Amino acid sequence: MNSGRTYLWVESTDFIAYADEQILRLHQSPDSVVGTAKVANLFPEKRIPCTKTLYNWIDKGFMETQNIDLVLKVRRKTKSTKIRKNKTFLGNSIDLRPDCVTARETFGHWKIDTVVGLKSGQDQVLLTLTERKTRFEIIQKIEGKNALAVQSGIENLQEQFGQFFKDIVKPITSDNGVEFSTLSACLDDIVDVYFTHSYSSWERGTNERHNGLIRRFIPKGSTMRHVSRMHMKRIENWMNQLPRKVLGYKTPRQAFLDETASLLAD
Structure with missing residues (x-):
């Protein structure tokens, strides 16, 4: 009983x-x-x-x-794995990316994306970079969804990491958006750049999840010009202080600092 x-x-x-x-x-x-x-x-x-x-x-x-x-209640959807051939050639295909990048075994492999507010083309956008192993997130506001603005964001990142840029940033993976059309040229002889297949969102799972977290605080249709730098940094800090199961419930910040400390010790 x-x-x-x-x-x-x-x-x-x-x-x-x-x-x-x-x-x-x-x-x-x-x-x-x-x-x-x-x-x-x-x-x-x-x-x-x-x-x-x-x-x-x-x-x-x-x-x-x-x-x-709840931040995200998981819904699993069956996705097509049919790969469509890219209509434009922006650089190396993701098919050429080393296996260690896919396995997330090595630190320094990043995914880059943009998060759009208004679709008018006159708004600022967020440029996001996610380190694949630690899930550490960097968010910058850039002037538009175009190649020149993305290039400016990359230059800011180079300035931020200084002499350690090539140690912290190794391969970068991007989609085939026109805003990334000069990414390979911008990072030529510095960092390898790879591009996902068109219409293959499953190749950008980490980006999709992280963008969803950002959308909790900045809904679609909101103008990015009204998002203050402080608010943007609060979102970035929240994401980097969120314990992750895949990290053994470490935070991305803790995991990122552990990895960078190992670089400085070598």
């Missing part, structure tokens, strides 16, 4: 309060909350639910957090 059964959520009020705080104020995902709590031993192990259970508690209304508050 289960008449004396005590439910886990009844015994885990301290964890629930902690989870509500992390999700509602710091915008963390339920999985990162559970993983961080376990790794840091914040509560007795038997008081920490699995990720699926935490989602169930949210669904059933046991928490202050509601589904609408």
Whole structure:
């Protein structure tokens, strides 16, 4: 008989309060909350639910957090893996990219993308760069979705990293947008650049996820000119301080600093 059964959520009020705080104020995902709590031993192990259970508690209304508050509720869609031939040649195909880049085993491999506000062509845009191994994110505001503006963003990045640019930035992967048409020439003899196939969004999964996180704070249709540099940096810092399951619940910032410290030690 289960008449004396005590439910886990009844015994885990301290964890629930902690989870509500992390999700509602710091915008963390339920999985990162559970993983961080376990790794840091914040509560007795038997008081920490699995990720699926935490989602169930949210669904059933046991928490202050509601589904609408979640950063991203994963929806898996079947995607076509048919590869279409690029209509224009911007540089090396992703097919030529070293296997170690795909495996995310080596630090310094980046993906570059843009996030658009208004589609009028007269608005500023965000230039994003994501380091593949650590998921570290860099966000810059540039003057438009064009090659000259992207080139200016790359020059800012070179200035930011200084003499360590070639150590921190190795291959860069881009899509075939016209704004990246001079990327290979801009980085010639400095960094290898590779381009994904047209209409192949699955080759840009990290970009798609990170852009989705940015959209939580800057919805589609918002003008980027009204996004202050401080607000942009708050978004960047939040993304880099979000514990990730793929990093053993380290934050991208922690993982990035560990990698750069190893470079300085060599």
